Amino acid sequence: MDIAKVIVDVPVRSTDRPFDYSIPEDLRVWTEVGSRVAVPFGHRTVQGFVVSLEYGDVQAVKGIKPIQEVLDLVPPLSPELVELADWMSERYACRRISALQAMLPTALKGKAERLISLGEEPDSAPQGDTLFPDEEFFPVFPGMDRVERAIIEFVRRGGEVTMKQLTRAFPDEAETIKFMLRRGNLQEVQFIKDKMGKKKLKAVDLAMEPETAREALNSMSARSARQKEVLSFLIDMEAVLPMPLKDVLAALQVAAGTVKGLEDKGLIEITEVEVYRDPYRGRDFKPSEPLPLTAEQSAVYGAVSRAVDEQRHEVFLLHGVTGSGKTEIYLQTIRRCIDQGRQAVVLVPEISLTPQMVERFKGRFGSGVAVMHSRLSSGERYDEWRKIREGKAMVAVGARSAIFAPFTNLGLIIMDEEHETSYKQEENPRYHARDVAVRRASRCDAVVILGSATPSLESYYAARSQSDESFAPGLLEMPSRALGNELPAVEIVDMREELKEGNRSMFSRKLHAALQERLDRGEQTVLLLNRRGFSTFVMCRSCGYVAGCPECDISLTYHARSSNLRCHYCGHAEPSPDTCPECGSEHIRFFGTGTQRVEEELGKLFPGMRVIRMDVDTTTEKGSHEKLLGQFRDKKADVLLGTQMVAKGLDFPDVTLVGVITADSALNLPDFRAAEKTFQLLTQVAGRAGRHTLPGEVLIQSYTPDHYSIIHAGKHDYHSFVREELKHRKALHYPPYCRLILVTLSHEQMPIALRMAENFAKTIEGKARQRRWFGSMDKLTADGLDLLGPVASPLPRLKGRYRFQCMVKWRGEIDAIGLVREVAEELEDSLRDPVLQISIDVDPQMLM
Secondary structure, three states: OOEEEEEEOOOOHHHOOOEEEEOOHHHOOOOOOOOEEEEEEOOEEEEEEEEEEEOOOHHHOOOOEEOOEEOOOOOOOOHHHHHHHHHHHHHOOOOHHHHHHHOOOHHHOOEEEEEEEEOOOOOOOOOOOOOOOOOOOOOOOOOOOHHHHHHHHHHHHHOOEEHHHHHHHOOOOHHHHHHHHHHOOEEEEEEEEOOOOOOEEEEEEEOOOHHHHHHHHHHOOHHHHHHHHHHHHHHHOHHHOOEEHHHHHHHHOOOHHHHHHHHHOOOEEEEEEEOOOOOOOOOOOOOOOOOOOOHHHHHHHHHHHHHHHOOOOEEEEEEEOOOOOHHHHHHHHHHHHHHOOOEEEEEOOHHHOOHHHHHHHHHHHHHHEEEEOOOOOHHHHHHHHHHHHOOOOOEEEEOHHHHHOOOOOEEEEEEEOOOOHHHEOOOOOOOEHHHHHHHHHHHHOOEEEEEEOOOOHHHHHHHHHOOOOOOOOEEEEEOOOOOOOOOOEEEEEEHHHHHHOOOOOOOOHHHHHHHHHHHHHOOEEEEEOOOOOOEOEEEEOOOOOEOEOOOOOOEOEEEOOOOEEEOOOOOOEEEOOOOOOOOOOOOEEEEOOOHHHHHHHHHHHOOOOOEEEEOOOOOOOOOHHHHHHHHHHOOOOOEEEEOHHHOOOOOOOOEEEEEEOOOOOOOOOOOOOHHHHHHHHHHHHHOOOOOOOOOOEEEEEEOOOOOHHHHHHHOOOHHHHHHHHHHHHHHHOOOOOOEEEEEEEEEOOHHHHHHHHHHHHHHHHHHHHHOOOEOOOOOOOOOEEEEEEEEEEEEEEEOOEEEEEEEEEEEOOOOHHHHHHHHHHHHHHHHOOOOOEEEEEEOOOOOO
């Protein structure tokens, strides 16, 4: 192979194609499809990915440049992942480099470093004395002035220095440095440096066989007592050598000089060894054995295991109520897959990746499990990724991006809580992990299990209708709990009636009494409020002023702990005002209810109640999520209060009450999925109660108790909700009866943003009419395309940018994605305005 096709890490449209590079003879054995390489691009060196290799006459290709360096001994991407990136680029209208970068841990997203070294050797020696007469002679050109000679000496001492180091040492000599680079006294070298390397520690090992070391020990003098102690210790620990130096020092309470003395005598060796940053180092996970399956579980396991055994690609939608034992199905299916020498990926929503979940998989499969999620440090994520690539793990458990785990013999992909919107990435590339999982599994002849108590309407409709050949999962159902206990009783409390009765508290009388009852009985409660902060907004009662974000069209949220107002979109924060900035009135108050305020109110109503609050504000520190749940599991708290992160993945035997403070908060959002999301959240949080021997009770407080999503959630009736919701979707032509593309155009100037949005809509409609696609969506059987907008986005200004959006609806085999991408590129080319941003979101989950 003489030519490598390389996608370069330059994220602009003109470079979104492979570039040809020759492969030097010494790099041929290392250059493979998926290799990460350093290549010259223009006047700089950039990172790139080899996407194909070809035979070719390098001499016949004018101006072809060679690859400078192969950055990894083992390619970080397999040919299968490179092909998957191509598919993602087409499916989600993103650049190929964005898809490729999404597959790598942050540590491997290298950047170019510029180093300065000495240039050509001079033709003759310098005249006169050297600038530093006590130093070794250094080469300079004749006629150099004192500053130039000092620069040469500085670079010579360092061998190679960064441009930053050089300009910091000579801050006023930028022109001199540029002149010396042009003249050849200095030369610039570029290389790709990873953001993070492998972790290494100093380690101690014997420099000889244990028997020989023992003889040396016996011959040492009594004056070397501490050294003898160290050597004796190392001989006894020979089975686990090399041992980290810090562990030796800590175990024996000796100084580093004592160990160094043994090295000087040639008795031991101190070297650097690579260590994995294990986020669970020191944790003991209790081994678990497979549990006996119920009849429902056995039927599901049988259907899935047959596909696994036959290594046949198949997709299953597992609809099982909360507590039906889906996790045990996952664990036993994974074991079956591992026994065949194949690997498994388990995807869970970020908020469900609790210590409890990790414990289940680690307890069953031990160190063969790699865990990948955002609460790990970059170094820990990198080492968990390497553990997979090097074959030291057979199972990867993680959030969305774990779908790109570098397995080479993938046999099973499990996606728990498949309905969760967090599986859709909201930044470029805007992929959905479910669709990527199905695509990847099809290339590997792997099985996919999509599990949920409340499947997304798109997945359930596809399973029921089998209308989409590319995604038509087989439906498996488990309508009963594994332990045989009943689903908890649910009561919906009408908060309008509470208000009429004079109860202005955020707690209904029923919930208040239930909380007191649990306190008296020593049982636990989970309280859900899908909102964080102390209150939702701050308003002046005198003039109506509402504190808003200066960069976004949204009110600021008050946070009591820091006593400031914060925007949850751009991060802007400012002190909470004592008086109204508009009229000077002191009647400025907090309105709405947040988790902090609920916590404060619980303290007033129930003195002595122990409350753990879990939201984004209390779980920012590493390990805080695990720490808080551990405290609740150990019954160090009576109430677990939080946002939707407490609604999923938790299994505590003493939780007998679940209370939902405000069930309606998501119903009024401008999102056609608002009812579905409300039903799913209520059903999921209700499932936290009564999961073991104690019966459970659920109280849902609502100001719209007659809404069908709340009524059906109160009855645990998924099928009735689906029937009613599908009627609305069908009437309005929304998914699953069509697909969507959300196009958002933003600019710092509102008139430009609006004009561009109007141009985009007009061009889309014109091209769609030419192709006879436009305006046929009113017929449910017809292929076609419709356009909504342009309109201002629900958040019309965000981070100082005005936003307008167009919604493209389409159905059938037409290339709507290609059309949208074509029009967006034409608009960018015609305007050439670097401030304009066009975002394309295929199958959006968030419409804000």
